[in-house]
Amino acid sequence: MQAMTKRKAPSDKLAALSACMTRIANDRDKSAFAELFDHYAPQIRAYSLARDPGADLVADDLVQEVMTRVWLKASKYNSNLANLNTWIFTLARNCRIDYLRRNSRYVTEIDPTDIFNDMEDEGPGPFQMAQQGRAEESIRAGLEELPREQAEILTKVYLEGKSHQQTSEELKLPLGTVKSRVRLALKKLEVLVVR
Numbered sequence: 425m426q427a428m429t430k431r432k433a434p435s436d437k438l439a440a441l442s443a444c445m446t447r448i449a450n451d452r453d454k455s456a457f458a459e460l461f462d463h464y465a466p467q468i469r470a471y472s473l474a475r476d477p478g479a480d481l482v483a484d485d486l487v488q489e490v491m492t493r494v495w496l497k498a499s500k501y502n503s504n505l506a507n508l509n510t511w512i513f514t515l516a517r518n519c520r521i522d523y524l525r526r527n528s529r530y531v532t533e534i535d536p537t538d539i540f541n542d543m544e545d546e547g548p549g550p551f552q553m554a555q556q557g558r559a560e561e562s563i564r565a566g567l568e569e570l571p572r573e574q575a576e577i578l579t580k581v582y583l584e585g586k587s588h589q590q591t592s593e594e595l596k597l598p599l600g601t602v603k604s605r606v607r608l609a610l611k612k613l614e615v616l617v618v619r
Contacts, residue, residue, distance in 0.1 A: 437463075438614075442508050449498040461491050468516050470552070470559050482523065489519045507614045514610075517582060524585070566613045574609035581606055 441463060447456035465487045472483035493515050501511055563583075567575040580591045581602075588606065592599040 438508060442503060445494075445498060445501055445503075445508055448495065449501060457491075457495055460494065464494075464512055465491065466555065467559075468512075470555050471513065471516055472520065486516065486519055486523060489523070490516045493519065507611065509614050510610045521585070521587065563613075570609050570612060574605045574612070577602055577605045578609045578613075 441460060444453075444456035444460045447453035448460065468487045468490050469483045472486045490512065494512060497515075501508070506514070567578060570578070577591055577595070580586045580594065581588065586594070588599060588602050591597075592602045595602070
């Protein structure tokens with residue numbers, strides 16, 4: 425009879441990832457960064473694909489940008505202020521907003537119909553669809569457990585891609601209230617991100 429391997433609890437996994445972050449910040453440990461990259465890269469990629477299905481290139485660029493920022497800003501991470509998942513996915517959100525702002529100003533003379541006529545279907549594969557579906561289910565379940573005000577703000581900020589300022593104006597709430605609700609909601613949801 426084969427011995428069953430015990431799966432790490434979410435808090436154990438998060439503790440191991442936090443230890444990697446400490447090794448990156450203090451020692452610039454590349455093996456710790458590789459472990460962090462292996463864990464977060466698929467999640468960041470799924471986060472991008474969940475927002476813009478079929479945007480494989482954007483997803484890969486986002487992963488690269490986020491993980492580069494993790495490496496460069498590792499010494500600025502403070503576990504007393506934010507959970508590692510919260511910190512990394514806030515970086516991912518900010519990188520995505522920066523990416524969209526940078527690329528929305530670009531104008532081209534290329535006729536998109538020529539490009540799309542020559543393209544093959546590059547839609548997400550079954551693995552990506554399953555991963556995206558699982559992430560969406562997890563997020564929806566988490567949002568249902570939050571107070572209505574927090575769920576509404578997280579939906580606007582993370583699912584609709586609106587800035588805190590835009591959310592504040594749309595909901596007619598002070599900016600500080602929006603930021604506080606986002607922070608509180610993310611703390612409640614942090615267990616859902618760790619797998």
